[in-house]
Amino acid sequence: MNQVEAGRRLRWLAKEIARHNRLYHDQDAPEISDADYDALIRENAALEAEFPDLVRADSPSRQVGAAPSSALAKVTHARPMLSLENAFSAEDVHDFVRRVRRFLSLGEDETVALTAEPKIDGLSCSLRYEGGALVLAATRGDGAVGEDVTANVRTIGDVPQTLSGAPDVVEVRGEIYMSKADFAALNERQAASGGKVFANPRNAAAGSLRQKDPTITAARPLRFLMHGWGETSEPLAGTQMAAVERLRDLGFPVDPRVIRCPDAEAALAHYTRIEHERADLPFDIDGVVYKVDRLDWQERLGFVGRAPRWAIAHKFPAEKAETTLEEIEIQVGRTGKLTPVGRLTPVGVGGVIVSNVTLHNRHEIARLGLRVGDRVRIQRAGDVIPQVVENLTRDEPRPAYVFPERCPACDSEAVAEEGEVDVRCTGGLICPAQRIERLKHFVSRGAMDIDGLGEKSILEFADLGWIEKPSDIFRLGQHRGDLLGREGWKEKSVDALLAAIEARKDFDSARLLFGLGIRHVGIVTARDLLKCFGTIEALEAAARSETGIAELSAVEGVGPVVAEAVHDFFHEAHNREEVAALLALARPAPFVSQARETEWSGKTIVFTGSLETMSRDEAKAQAERLGARVAGSVSAKTDLVVAGPGAGSKLKKAEELGIRVVNEEEWARIVAEA
Template structure:
C-alpha cells in the first residue's frame, strides 16, 4: 500500500507541475501523449485504491453526476464592473483625477488651504485692524496656494500624471468574470459575477478547467483564505473546434466565444464543460486573510508562484504617456492572441492608493478600461441576396470578397433593410467599409465613393418572395406613417381653431410622401412559404424557446427535404418515423435517440416557451412570460379579447403588452392557422399551461422594482436575452414607454420609443450602460 500511495502522490505532483509549466510558465516539457499517459496511470491506481482518492487530485476535475441547478451565493467582497471609454482624452481626465487625489504635494497644499479656510471662517464678525490684516494675509496665501496647485497639475499633465507606484496596463479580456475561493490552499468555490453582490456557484464546471489549479502551492505562503478573480475565455481555436462538432451533430453553433464561455459555465453536466477547452486568466483579488499585498505587481507575482495563470502581457507603466503607448501597441498585437480582447485596463498599481481612491456605486475609481473602436475593413460588394426569416421578413445580405476583420474572415454582412441601403447609397460592385457591430455581427458601414466604378448598379428589391414567389408586403417607418395619417386630422384641427378665433387657417406643411428611404422591412405574404417554415422550426427548437437538443439548422433542413416534417405538430410524432429518420445522412442510432428524447422533453417546457417558440410577430420572450403568467393557459389567453390583452395590469401597473402585441397574438390565436397549430400541439401532449415553476429564477435584485423598455438593434444581446436578464435581476421588461418607465435600453435605430423617452425624461441606456447598471446598488 505504501508503494502505491507514494506513486500516486508522485504522479499528482508531476501532473500539477506539468499543468503549471503549460498554463502559467508557457514552457511545456512533455508531449500531450506523455501527459495523457501519466493521467491514465493515476486514474488506474486510484481506481484500484479508491480510499486514496482526494478532492484535489488531477483526476477529480470532472467528478460526480450532472448537477440539478445553480445555487446563488453572496460574494465575500463585491465584484465591481469597470468604467470604460473609447477616448484617450477621457482616459487622461481619469488619470488627472487619480493624480489630483493621491499626489502628496497637492494633498499638502489642500490641507493648508483647508486650514486657512477654517481660520478665515473663525475671523468672521471681527472688525479690528489686526483681524483685517490677517484676513488679507489669508486671502493672499490662499491665492498663492491655488496658483501653486494649478502649477502642480500642469506639471502632472506634462509628465503624464504620474502616481507613486505607477500604473499597470493589461489586456481587457472579452470573457466571463469569475471569483475562485481557496481555503487552506484548496479550491472550495467558484462564483460567477452575477449582479456583483451575488453570483452563481459554478464550481463543478470551473474545476474542469485545467488552467485553474485545484491546490495552491509555492515558495510564498498561501493565505488561509484567498479569492482569485479573473476571466474565463474560450480560445478561438477551441471555439471553432466546438462549433464544428456542434454542426456535425446537427446542433446550433455558438454565436461567439464569449457566449460560448457563458453557456458552457452554465451547463448542468461538467463533462460538457471539460470538453470545451476553456482557459482562466487572473486579474484581481477578492477576500484575503493575512497581510495585504503592497502592489498589484506583487499580487501577480504571488499568483504565478502559486500556480495561477496571469496575463504575460501585463506591464507596469510609470505614467499615462507610457500607458497610452502600451494601448497603441496592443491595438496591433491583440489580433494574434488567440482569444478575445476589446481594450486595455489601466489600474493604479498601489493597493493603498486604490483604497484611498475608493469606489462609486458602480465602479472602482482606481481603474479605467480603454476600449478600441470596432475594427473595420474595406472590401468589394459582389452581390446581394434576400433571406427569408421566420416571420417572412426579407433581409438583404451582402456577399463580398472575403476579408479578415476582428479575428475572423468575413464574406457576408447584413444590409438591414432597403431604407438603410438607400440612405447609404450602397450598390453592387461598390467598395465598402465593413465592421463587426460589437465585434460579432458584420455590417456595411459606408461606401468608399471615390472608388465607385462605372459598373456599380443600384440594388433592386424583390417584389415577390425569392423562395415561394408570393407577393411582398412593404413596411414603413412608423413615425413617418403617423405623420402622413395624422396630416388630415391636423388640418381639420387648425380649421376649427382658426374659425373659432376668427382668422384664416394657417397652412399645415404636407409631409413628404413615403419612399424607399422610409422602408423598414419587406415581408412574404404567404404564411406557408417553405423558407418561413424552415426558419420557424429552427426558432421553435432553439435554446431560448423549446430547447430541443439535437435539432439544429442542418437537422431541420434534412427533415424538411425528406418530407418528414411539415408543421410543429409533426415534430412530436417524429419517433413514429424512426426508420426514415435513421436513413438521413449522418444520423446514427444514438443521435436519433437524443433527438427523440429532446423532442419528448420539450413537451413540458410550459406556455411561455411555447408562445415565444411559435414566432408570432412582435411576441418575444418577455411578452410571452407576461402573457403566460397572467393567463395561465392557452385557452384563457385565446378567450381574452384584444382589448383585455392590451390593457390588463400586473401588480397594479401596466403590463407593457400594449395594442400592437395584443393585436398580433389575438389575430394569430383566432386565425385558422393558429387554431390548427394549437390543436396539433395539444393533441401531441405539449403542455399549454404555465406554473410558477416554469418561470426563470431571479439572479439578483440590481433592477428590483425597475421597469425597463428595450428598443432598437442590439449588438451584444438578442432581444429575448436582454429582456430575460432584466427579469432575472428583479426588473420588469415592458414593451411601451410611459411615465412609469425607469430606463430605456436603446440600440441602433431606436425610433419612436427613444423620442418618447427623451420627451418624458426617461434615462436612456446603451448596452454597456445596462451592463453597468446590473452591478449597481443605488
C-alpha cells in the same frame, strides 16, 4: 424620427441584435463585425434615451450572451455573469461618471476613482472554490446559466487547483484566451494534420474550452487572466483594486496594466497608453474596462438590464480595409424578412480574412449606393465579419441595385409596411423559408433546445409532411417505424432524438413562449411576461380580456408595441389552437423568478414624488432585488405606493383605492428588514 418610426426601429433592432448575440455567443459563428454590432447597440441606446416610453422588454440593453450549449451540462450561476455597456469616446466615459455621481447623489467634493484594465478578447469563465479547492468552472452562457467546463479548465496551467488563505467560498471570474503566438502555432499544427484551422484566437479559445473530451482542451495552449469575482462567503476588500491585489496574492494571474485611477482623466490617459501598446501585447484586446473602485458604491449602484451600473467598456476604433462587392444575396428569415448579404472578394482585416457582410436592409444599400462590382471600404473591431462603411465607386455610371419585390424562396410578393424599413415576404406559412426558420427557432438553444433536431432533419421531416408546426415535433414518435427505414437513421439515433423531444416536454414556460415566435417577444420579454402572469394560459386569458393591451403594457418594460403583438397573437384562432396543442403535448412548468424570495415577491410597487435619500433608479433596483415589480402607474393591482414630497395624482389615486402608502423612511425600513 417620430414616435411611431422610433417604435418600429427599436423593434427591428431588438430582433437583429438578439440574432447576432446567438451567433456570437452560442454558435461561435458571428455574422457581423464588432463595430457593426456596437453601432446597432449605440443606435438602440440613443433611441431609448430619446423615446424612454418606447423602451422594450426585449431591449438589447437587458440581454446577456446566449443560451448555453446542449452539448455540455448546464450550471446556474450563484450570481449572474453580466456583460458591460460600451463607451466609444472620452465624452461617453465622462457621461458614465456623471451617471454614477447622479445615481449616488454625490457631492461636488467627492471624486469617483476608477480601476482601468485591458479588455481581453476571450471567453468569460467563472471558477468556484470551496474550502480552498476548485469545485466548479463554468462559461457565462446567457448570464444566468452557463456550461460546466470544470474538467477542461483543470488542464489550464494558469488556473490554481487549490488556494491557501482564501474565503471558504470564492468565485473568481476572468477570461480564457489564447496568445497570438500560441494561436499561430496551433493553426500551423492543425493545417499540417488536416484539422480545423481557426479564424482568430477568440474562436480558437472558445472551441478549445467547450470540448466534451478534456484531453483535447489539454492539448491546446489556453491561458487565464482574472478580472473579477462573483459569490464570496466574506468580503474580499473595501475597493476593487485591493480585491484584485488580494486575488493576485492568492495565485490568480492578473494583467500588470490593471491600475487604479483617481478620476476619469487619469483613466482616459491609461486608455491611450494601452491603445499605443495594443499591437505589441501578447493577446488580443478590444478596449479598456473601467470600474468604480469603491465596492460599497458598486453595491449601491447595482445592475440595470444586462449590465452593472458601476462598470463600462471603452472600445477601440475599428480597423479598415478595401475590397470588391462581388454579389448581393437575399436571405429570408423566419419572420419573412428579406436580408441582403454582401459577398466580398476575400480581404484581410486585422489579421482575419473576411468574405461576407450583412447589408441590413434596402435603405442601407440605398444610403451607400451599393451595386455589384463596387469597390468598398470595410471595417472590423475584434474577430468578426465587418461592415461596409464607404462605397469608393458610387459615382461610377452603373444602374442602381433594385431590391427584389418578390420572395426568392416562394415568389410571393415582398412588401414593407408603412413606415417600415424591412421588406417581408407575404407568403407566411406557405413560404418554405419561413416555415423552416420558425421550426428552427422553436427547437433552437435559446428556445426549446431540442438536441439532434437540426436544420437537415427539419427539412427532411417537413418534406415528408411530418412536421408543419411546432406541435408536430412532439408527435414525431408516431413516425418511429417509418424513420427507422430511412437512410442515416439507426435505432440508436432515432431513440436519442425521440428521448430529447420527450425531455423537452417538461421545459420551462418562458422558453416555450419565446419559441412560439411572437413578434417582438424575445426570451427576456417572455420571462418578464411570465414573471407577472405565471403561466402561458394566464397570459393568454389576460391578452384576450377587454383590458388586455392595458394589462400587458403595465408589465414593467413591456410597452404598447409588445403588448399589441401579444394581444394580436392570442386573438388569432389558429395561434390559440397551436398553443393549446403544445400545452396538451408538453408540460411547461410555471415560471419561477430568480429574484430573491421575500414577502414582496410578485407584488407591485409604485414610486411617486421626489426621493431625497436615493435616486429613483436606486429605489427601483431595491424593489427588484426584493422580487417586486415596479410599475409606472397606480391601479387596483398595485400593492404599495412609496410617496415622496410633491406626490400628486398617483398618491391621490392610491388613497382613493385604499392602497398602502409609505414615505421614504418607511421604505428604507422595509428594504432593511426584508
